[in-house]
Structures are given as C-alpha cells and as structure tokens.
Amino acid sequence: MTDNLGQLDHRYLWHPFTQMEEWLSQEPLIIERGEGNWLIDTEGRRYLDGVSSLWCNVHGHCNPRLDRALSEQAGRIAHSTMLGMSNPPAIELAEKLCGIAPAGLSRVFYAENGASAVEIALKMAYQYWQHSGEVRRTKFVGLDLAYHGDTLGAVSVGGIETFHAAFEPLLFEALHSPTPFPYRSPSGDCAPENCRDYCLSKMDALLAENAGGVAAVIVEPLVQGAAGIIVHPSGFLAGVRELCDRHEVLLICDEVATGFGRTGAMFACEHEDVSPDLMVVGKGLTGGYLPLSAAVATEEIFSAFLGRYDEFKTFFHGHTYTGNPLACAVGLENLKIFDDEQTLESLMGKIERLELRLEKFRGAANVGDVRSKGLMAGIELVADPLTGEMFPPGERVGGRVCEAAREFGVAIRPLGDVVVLMPPLSITLEEIDLLCDAVEQASVRVLQ
Ligand SMILES: *Cc1c(COP(=O)(O)O)cnc(C)c1O
Numbered sequence: 001m002t003d004n005l006g007q008l009d010h011r012y013l014w015h016p017f018t019q020m021e022e023w024l025s026q027e028p029l030i031i032e033r034g035e036g037n038w039l040i041d042t043e044g045r046r047y048l049d050g051v052s053s054l055w056c057n058v059h060g061h062c063n064p065r066l067d068r069a070l071s072e073q074a075g076r077i078a079h080s081t082m083l084g085m086s087n088p089p090a091i092e093l094a095e096k097l098c099g100i101a102p103a104g105l106s107r108v109f110y111a112e113n114g115a116s117a118v119e120i121a122l123k124m125a126y127q128y129w130q131h132s133g134e135v136r137r138t139k140f141v142g143l144d145l146a147y148h149g150d151t152l153g154a155v156s157v158g159g160i161e162t163f164h165a166a167f168e169p170l171l172f173e174a175l176h177s178p179t180p181f182p183y184r185s186p187s188g189d190c191a192p193e194n195c196r197d198y199c200l201s202k203m204d205a206l207l208a209e210n211a212g213g214v215a216a217v218i219v220e221p222l223v224q225g226a227a228g229i230i231v232h233p234s235g236f237l238a239g240v241r242e243l244c245d246r247h248e249v250l251l252i253c254d255e256v257a258t259g260f261g262r263t264g265a266m267f268a269c270e271h272e273d274v275s276p277d278l279m280v281v282g283k284g285l286t287g288g289y290l291p292l293s294a295a296v297a298t299e300e301i302f303s304a305f306l307g308r309y310d311e312f313k314t315f316f317h318g319h320t321y322t323g324n325p326l327a328c329a330v331g332l333e334n335l336k337i338f339d340d341e342q343t344l345e346s347l348m349g350k351i352e353r354l355e356l357r358l359e360k361f362r363g364a365a366n367v368g369d370v371r372s373k374g375l376m377a378g379i380e381l382v383a384d385p386l387t388g389e390m391f392p393p394g395e396r397v398g399g400r401v402c403e404a405a406r407e408f409g410v411a412i413r414p415l416g417d418v419v420v421l422m423p424p425l426s427i428t429l430e431e432i433d434l435l436c437d438a439v440e441q442a443s444v445r446v447l448q
Helices: 002-012 020-024 064-076 088-100 114-131 152-157 161-170 192-209 236-246 268-272 299-303 325-340 343-359 397-406 429-447
Strands: 031-035 038-041 046-049 105-111 139-143 175-177 214-219 250-254 278-281 293-298 367-372 377-381 418-421
Touching: 046 429, 064 325, 088 105, 088 293, 088 325, 105 114, 105 299, 114 152, 114 214, 114 250, 114 278, 114 293, 114 299, 139 152, 139 192, 152 161, 175 192, 192 214, 192 236, 214 236, 236 250, 236 268, 293 299, 325 343, 343 367, 343 377, 343 429, 377 397, 377 429, 397 418, 397 429, 418 429
Parallel strands: 139 175, 139 214, 214 250, 250 278
Antiparallel strands: 031 038, 038 046, 105 293, 278 293, 367 377, 377 418
C-alpha cells in the first residue's frame, strides 16, 4: 500500500518549495492521520508536529470541537457564494474577528491563503488613496528579507533573494527598508536598540524621499518568519507605526504567521499596542484545518470605497471560494476554543519552558544564534559561531538535521540552516522537552 503510494507520489506530484530531484531520490513520508499534536504516517509511525503542519495548527489535529463544527456545517451546506449573498459562519466569524482584532479594524474581506489576502490589502491600500484623491500614492515600502507569500504582488513587496530573484522582471517596483536583525545587523552594530534605531532612521529617510508617493508600509509584526524567525528589537513596530502616522501612509501588518496566539498574544501587534490600518491573517485562522485568510480594514478605508454604482468605487476583487462556509465555521469554533479553554493564558508556562530549553542551545557547537518569540523559535546553525560564517548551502545542514530529527520522533522543517520550532499551541510541557531533545540529538548526529 505505502510502497504503491510512494511510487504514485513520485510519478504524479510536484511538491511546493521542494527540489524534486532530491525528493525523487528519497522515500516520501506520507502522513495518513493526526492525533492531537502528533502526525501518523502510513506505516503507523508517529511524529510530533514540530512546525504545526507549516505554522498553522493551533489546537491539535482531530480536535473534537473543530471536527464537529466542520461536519455540522457540511450537513447544512459546504459552499455558497459571497458575491451578492451571505452565509451565517462568514458573518459570525467576521464579527468575532473584529472583536479580537486591534482597535479600529472593523471590516473583514476573506480569501483562501495568506498571499491572496496580502494582495487584497495591497490593492485596498492603493485604491484607498486613489479614491481619496491622492493618486500619486502608488508605491509600497517593504522590509528586506520580508515574506508575504508567493503571488506576484506579495513577491513584489517581499525581499527573500532565494525565493524572489528569479521573478524580478515580473514584479512591480517596491521600496525596501533594512530589517532590524541584530545578529546580522544591516549597520554592522549588533546592539538591538542601535540596530532598531538605524533601521527606523532608514525608513524615515525613505518615506521622506518619497513623500506623497507611498501608499503603505507592509511589515510582518515583531517576527519575520520565513526569513529565519528574525525577531525585531522591541520598539521597532511602534516606531514604524509612528513613522507611518508622521508621513501619512497606511500601515499593513501581515499577521499570517504571528496571528492567533503564536507570539503569546492573540496578535503580535498587541505587544507594542499598535493598530495597523490593514491586518492580514491566514494560517492559524481555522486552527490549521482549512484554507482561509482575511484582510481586515478600518472603517475609514472601507468608507472610501462607498459610492453610487456608476462612480465605480467598488472593490473589484473576489475569489470563487471567498467566505467559504466550511472554513468559516471551523474558524469560528477555533476562536471559541481560545475563549473556552483560555488558550492564551495557558501559553505562559509553555513559552517559559521552550525558552528555558532553547537556552541550552546558546553557545553549543555550530549554533550561531537562537531566536524566539512565544511559540515561534529558530536555531541558526553556522559553520563558525565566532564569525557567523554560514555552511555552504550544498551541505544542506539544516535539512539534514531535520531529517535526522524524524528518527527521534519529531517532524520539523528548516529555513535554510535555521531549525524552526513552531509547535501547535496545544503542545504539552513534556512534548516541548521531547521536541528540544530530538533537535539536540539530531544536531549532534549530523554535526559530529
Ligand atoms: C505563510 C505566510 C504568508 C503566505 O501565506 P500562504 O497561505 O502560504 O499564501 C504570508 N505572510 C506571512 C508572514 C507568512 O508567514
């Protein structure tokens, strides 16, 4: 059975972000079932889901409440369109989402994945200024090393060389401002406050140079996930908000990775008391069950699109499955679980335990930097911790450590040579220990 599935996978599939030549040379891991924080393959082997099935699982797999919400909605209707009509789960989830979102965000526009919701936020920001008579505000400012998804607009404002360079001729021009990454500081000064102030002053200058021409700044608040779990120095996000206010540009916060408790607060913006003009959510919105995302806008942005039909201020954007009832029903139940089980309150002890365990990696052989915020952590492996010199990419050190971790019962996926730990919020203290033990043993196996 498994052999056959493996052969069929190799014969018919093309996997995302995967060098298929490498993939075709290995036995595929085929996950058949889930149980709480665990994945179970077709051979019955169990793996702790150390990256929440790509950063989206929240309350565990086969969660009885989410399962029930899904099947109950399936018994009513699986899909009806949001173009010209509505549906109860989409309405109720929107109300709930606005209730927990940072102050001022009050209008929900749904999509199915993070990248599409980023596109929506970009188009809304651009058109908001068009409708407001500031037609020269057409540019966007993104951070270096930013990741906002893989569609062309999201890639345009992104800044990850390896993923994005190939598509350069297809992109619209965006402005880029340096990332406050103390370990590889753009100014050379690694003190977090200096690194932060340097990056803020660069952004200030960029906004001044382009005065009247910028529609919005887009950032991943607090943590740049795909760049390798880069944790911004505290005060950076609040500083960006202040710059946006001063230069009168909109702020888009991409909370696709950081939203829904990941950093210890419901949204990362809360840590710095920041309210963006547009917030993008995805990944954890349905607890990791179904593809659903949203751009959440202020009433001010929403109002700019109001008018008579023949003024053509309508936001001409939508997807076939916008506001899908199955996905919204699960998203709603996901948020109810946060309330009923006090998910955020339960995180404190888990975050402490993870931080304690991560301390052990600091100063270990080949560990250059250890970064974390909440249940989002990265251990950067380097050839020389003194100079920060990286391993040659061909050695695939991060990849090999993660493959070795499977033998210790843990499924993780690296970002280059950064070992990423991002377990479901429902992980237990014992499972955190198991996760960290496995990474430790796997690193020793690969690096010695
Ligand atoms: C994953 C991610 C996206 C893209 O989401 P998809 O659902 O994969 O399109 C966008 N922004 C951030 C910050 C992400 O981590």
